[in-house]
Amino acid sequence: MIVTAGVSGLPRMTVHVPAPLRELTGGRDRLHFEARTVDDVLELIRETEPLLAGRLFADDGSVRRYINLFLNGADLRHLEAADRTVSRDSVLSIVPSVAGG
Amino acid sequence: MAIGAGRRVAGLTPEETLRYHRQIILPQVGPAGQERLKHASVLIVGAGGLGSPAALYLAAAGVGRLGVVDGDVVELSNLQRQVLHDTPSVGRSKTESAGRRIARINPDVRIEEYPVRLDSGNAMSILDGWDVVVDGSDNFPTRYLVNDACVLLGVPFVYGAIFRFEGQASVFAHGDGPCYRCLFRDPPPPEMVPSCAEAGVLGVLPGLVGTIQATEAIKLVLGIGDPLVGRLLLVDTLAMQFREVELRRDPGCAVCGDAPTITELIDYEEFCGGAAAPSAAPVERPSVPEIDVEELRARIGVGQPPRILDVREPHEWRISNLEAYGARLVPLGQLQDVLDELDPAEDVVIYCRTGHRSAIAVQQLASAGFEKALNLRGGINEWARRIDPSLPTY
Numbered sequence: 335m336i337v338t339a340g341v342s343g344l345p346r347m348t349v350h351v352p353a354p355l356r357e358l359t360g361g362r363d364r365l366h367f368e369a370r371t372v373d374d375v376l377e378l379i380r381e382t383e384p385l386l387a388g389r390l391f392a393d394d395g396s397v398r399r400y401i402n403l404f405l406n407g408a409d410l411r412h413l414e415a416a417d418r419t420v421s422r423d424s425v426l427s428i429v430p431s432v433a434g435g
Numbered sequence: 436m437a438i439g440a441g442r443r444v445a446g447l448t449p450e451e452t453l454r455y456h457r458q459i460i461l462p463q464v465g466p467a468g469q470e471r472l473k474h475a476s477v478l479i480v481g482a483g484g485l486g487s488p489a490a491l492y493l494a495a496a497g498v499g500r501l502g503v504v505d506g507d508v509v510e511l512s513n514l515q516r517q518v519l520h521d522t523p524s525v526g527r528s529k530t531e532s533a534g535r536r537i538a539r540i541n542p543d544v545r546i547e548e549y550p551v552r553l554d555s556g557n558a559m560s561i562l563d564g565w566d567v568v569v570d571g572s573d574n575f576p577t578r579y580l581v582n583d584a585c586v587l588l589g590v591p592f593v594y595g596a597i598f599r600f601e602g603q604a605s606v607f608a609h610g611d612g613p614c615y616r617c618l619f620r621d622p623p624p625p626e627m628v629p630s631c632a633e634a635g636v637l638g639v640l641p642g643l644v645g646t647i648q649a650t651e652a653i654k655l656v657l658g659i660g661d662p663l664v665g666r667l668l669l670v671d672t673l674a675m676q677f678r679e680v681e682l683r684r685d686p687g688c689a690v691c692g693d694a695p696t697i698t699e700l701i702d703y704e705e706f707c708g709g710a711a712a713p714s715a716a717p718v719e720r721p722s723v724p725e726i727d728v729e730e731l732r733a734r735i736g737v738g739q740p741p742r743i744l745d746v747r748e749p750h751e752w753r754i755s756n757l758e759a760y761g762a763r764l765v766p767l768g769q770l771q772d773v774l775d776e777l778d779p780a781e782d783v784v785i786y787c788r789t790g791h792r793s794a795i796a797v798q799q800l801a802s803a804g805f806e807k808a809l810n811l812r813g814g815i816n817e818w819a820r821r822i823d824p825s826l827p828t829y
């Protein structure tokens with residue numbers, strides 16, 4: 335069965351949580367949200383995943399500069415309003431800086 | 436069967452023609468490409484998990500001049516992933532070990548060993564003059580240093596980084612493409628940075644990412660294919676997925692932007708908030724209350740000692756622990772499950788190996804209403820160094 339929308343009727347998109355941040359999501363590597371735009375997704379993260387939100391966002395609400403968010407591979411900082419809509423296939427990738435070598 | 440032994444191809448000897456036959460017959464390489472490799476130079480920063488496979492493949496492919504920078508010696512715990520080194524090399528310098536191994540794989544390669552830690556004082560002279568740099572370093576100060584030096588020198592570098600089961604790769608400082616600072620303007624606060632020693636790493640992962648770096652270095656030398664310029668490759672070995680995201684040069688970038696503010700190398704330890712000058716760190720630190728090991732020892736001796744939680748894993752507890760002072764093992768992943776058993780009004784001190792995981796634990800407790808939780812600065816390793824030398828550090 336393919337779930338295209340949840341009870342809200344909005345598309346159910348996916349957030350990829352990278353390994354370094356999974357301690358903040360209880361080990362979950364995928365989060366799903368029903369939302370219309372990526373900005374709604376960020377708001378839902380703030381509401382439902384406070385630990386993760388604390389790591390992603392600075393006090394002024396901006397994304398911290400050692401973490402990048404990409405919607406379907408495109409940097410959120412460069413996305414025009416029209417491209418901020420999410421669909422069922424949308425993936426928000428959280429890309430933190432890691433130094434291991 | 437294109438090229439027979441003994442037939443001299445361009446500037447290659449018969450033996451070279453034989454050795455590199457399988458890639459010379461690739462139309463994208465050919466004898467001219469092989470000669471380019473022969474006259475090319477690649478510097479590898481870090482002869483560790485990433486630098487190991489990169490060095491092995493670049494040497495085998497016939498890159499004429501290979502440099503290796505690493506100030507460390509080979510340790511037994513390196514061998515699980517640093518395949519350039521072997522058991523008899525334990526205790527030797529990594530560059531010496533790398534040099535011997537590369538010479539056995541391909542005696543035609545000229546090897547330059549730099550048995551030093553790259554720093555602002557030596558980076559420009561060491562990095563200058565190479566065709567490509569491969570960054571296989573294992574810490575943020577060196578990563579920003581390699582980036583800035585490569586941008587200033589105009590040397591492209593192949594970036595790779597790993598954590599547990601996941602890796603990243605890209606090509607920075609190439610043409611009009613972005614640099615590492617365009618992607619990560621600020622380093623993370625030191626408390627947020629678990630190392631491979633702290634977090635663990637799957638040994639095969641640097642093998643994957645390091646060979647991707649070697650591939651990109653060879654493509655850059657040959658000028659073939661689509662290099663990872665303006666793209667960040669994300670490797671997830673558990674899901675076994677390769678994804679990529681698009682990167683752009685940031686016109687406001689401090690080093691490669693339109694009005695750069697970094698025009699010479701800076702103090703990278705300070706920039707990354709290291710021990711050199713923690714108060715000068717230009718990054719936000721999590722406001723996690725701390726206690727240092729001396730204070731904790733003093734408080735254990737008098738009155739009501741604090742409750743002590745160890746948020747490491749059981750195998751680490753077996754290496755060292757503070758059980759003698761009533762410490763209880765609660766791995767970080769299980770912390771939420773035991774909150775009911777703890778008293779929010781009680782003083783709690785939390786420790787891990789070096790203080791990263793325990794900082795997360797203190798944050799988690801704070802958001803659950805525990806206002807008196809403290810992070811043991813430096814973790815049990817610091818305790819072992821300053822209070823109880825009978826405990827091993829790891």
Ligand SMILES: [Zn+2]
Binds near residue numbers: 613690
């Ligand atoms: Zn840049």
